[in-house]
Amino acid sequence: MAANMYRVGDYVFFENSSSNPYLIRRIEELNKTASGNVEAKVVCFYRRRDISQSLIQLADKHAKDLEEEKESPSEPELSEKQKHQLRHRELFLSRQYESLPATHIRGKCSVALLNETEAVLSYLEKEDTFFYSLVYDPTQKTLLADKGEIRVGPRFQADVPEMLQEGEPDDRDQSKLEMKMWDPECPLTNKQIDQFLVVARAVGTFARALDCSSSVRQPSLHMSAAAASRDITLFHAMDTLHRHGYDLSSALSVLVPQGGPVLCRDEMEEWSSSEANLFEEALEKYGKDFNDIRQDFLPWKSLTSIIEYYYMWKTTDRYVQQKRLKAAEAESKLKQVYIPTYNKPNPNQISVSNGKMATVNGAASTGSFHTAGGGRACESCFGVQSAQWYSWGPPNMQCRLCVSCWMYWKKYGGLKMPSRAEGAEEKTPPSPAPNELRSRGHGARQSSHMVPMRNSGSPKSSMKTKQAFLLQATRLTKLARHMCRDLIRLRRAARRPFVPINCGAIKAECKSSLNS
Known part of the structure; x- marks a missing residue:
């Protein structure tokens, strides 16, 4: 019962396709529609397979930087299989919301911000556990870190000077220091200050009675007095006292100048309805x-x-x-919704009948095991026996997965075992040619998850023809090679390809040799 009860804040699997992996979402709201169905407003999380290859390289660089920043990397070296499966646990948070039917929920999972102090193997040891460290913007196609930084250093902390001794002069530039707005050691008593503030409120109330716009906004005396008692009036009164050296008679004359009483308004009064x-x-x-x-x-x-x-x-x-x-x-x-366990047959279920594959709608018995017909094994674990088989990939390839690998594919968006295609994908140059970008990006995403790809034709059609070129040296250059060997030193220059050769000195030496 508790496993099928979903609440606001839960991380859940959503199924939007019978053959694709589950979507991972966080429930923000549960709303009942006019038809009586329940819809969930969810926050979207994206897998590595959902973002572009350039952003994946950026995420890998960020992970590498985090690894180098660790003071004591005491974690054991991960195997290729563990690295492969760890990539399936990485998600990318987004600020994107969407509404999905609650009936498409297929279970709960756990998503946490990557903890640098926790071993990464702990994410592999727990079922249905994922982590994220970057925020993906599907509109701008960007990745950003989802955490603050501890601002330590001279840019963020003030340098506290040493305490001055008794009688020691203060050499600081007083113009760069703060301006004193009130002196707590002023000669006035608290009673005198309170009396002056009462006079300031009374002047503010009288000023609002004389002002036409204020009499419209505050038609009653009670409202005018309340407006005159706001902080703006008190701040003005205390500032007036400070500017006139805490002389009550001088400050009172400023509150009621020649033209009439001073009217102080804050934003609450200035704004219209x-x-x-x-x-x-x-x-x-x-x-x-x-x-x-x-x-x-x-x-x-x-x-x-x-x-x-x-x-x-x-x-x-x-x-x-x-x-x-x-x-x-x-x-x-x-606050919560009960979703019963989804037990309808998957359209991708297949059965073996007389050695031939046939798609069925009914679920196979969990107690019996079927041997893969046609000599084809599971594309992930290469097993040949399973309680149920599922078709996977393009129909013409006739690939299949066993029950365990199918559930792994649905939950984690990949296959259990790494493939050579994935290793080749990691060695792909980061900056392909513009006309190759679209096809290579699609192919890389397919190969990284071991989805079989159909051959579209001859190898020539998928490769770009390289432009041939010829570097022809001038006669003067050929002469300089022989006449200035002590300056050029070709063998030494070949071993240091990034150190420039002083062409000016060689040209001058060559001309002087020719003139002589």
Whole structure:
């Protein structure tokens, strides 16, 4: 019962084709459709076989760099078979979401971020266990590391100077230091400061009563007083005190200048109701991606203004109401779903009848073993007996897998044993010719998973003709070879192909010899 219960956050196998390997996904949401079926919103994970050859080489380089960074590589050397099977356990996380029917779930698995302190063999010892270390972007076709870095060094840490002794002068450039905004040792008492802040709030309330736009936004005295008590008014009052040397009479005269009382507004007051509605709509669509919010919804607002408004908006009743609604909506969503074990026959099942292969729809008995007919063994383990056989690869090749290797293929996307084709694929040059890129990439992906490929014709059709060329030396060059042997030293230059030859000196020596 528990094995068939799938919850939000589980890593699961999805089947989208009877012959292809399972998809590996993480359940984010379980939603009930109008027809009563359950759909799962899932995060996509990709296998090595799903990405291009150039990105696979990039992933291998990243793994090699991680291996070199280890201080004490005490792990035993892996065999070729273990390396081959370890590649099948590697996945690539993506930020891509998709919705799939919950009935296509075929079991649970485990996916974890690669732990550098854990032995890689531990992933092979556990069934249905995978790891990832890179994030794949299927749109941009890029791979990025999915972890932060510890920022240590002079670029990230401040150099703390030695503590000054009593009477020792401070030689630092004061203009480069922080600006003091408030002196905690000011001559005013706490009571005097509180009284000044009360006066500042009263001036702010009076200023809003005189301002026409504020009287429309805050029609009542209670709302005006609440707006005047916000932090922007208190910050202005304390800054005024500091700038006037904590002289109360001088600071009070600044609060009420010749033209009328000072009115201080923050972003919560500056924004109109229509702008607030636009912001909430954008926040629902983009989340806290303030750059996209500004670009698509509020281009006339600065990024600083949007961020400041966001944190003020989180203190309002409107935010509290939306948070409660979202919590109630999340509570009403499905938390888990029961999917019975899938036991329908696979169309790829085959049986042996009179030594000939025949496709059947019924499952074979698990207690009996069938010998592969026609002299063909399992393409993975090369066994000749199995409780059930499955056709694999192109139909014309008539390849087959035993039960164990078929389940390995479905779960891990490859065959158990490495092949010579895979070794040849690893030696493929990283930069093929442009007109070979498409065909070679497809062939490499097939050969790396031992999928038989059909011969498309003669070898000449699949090979690129090389362009012949002739290097013809001039007479002066031929003469220089004989006249300047002490400078050229051909044998020594041939052993050092990357050290340039001083052609200028050779040319000058040759001309002087010819003139003499």
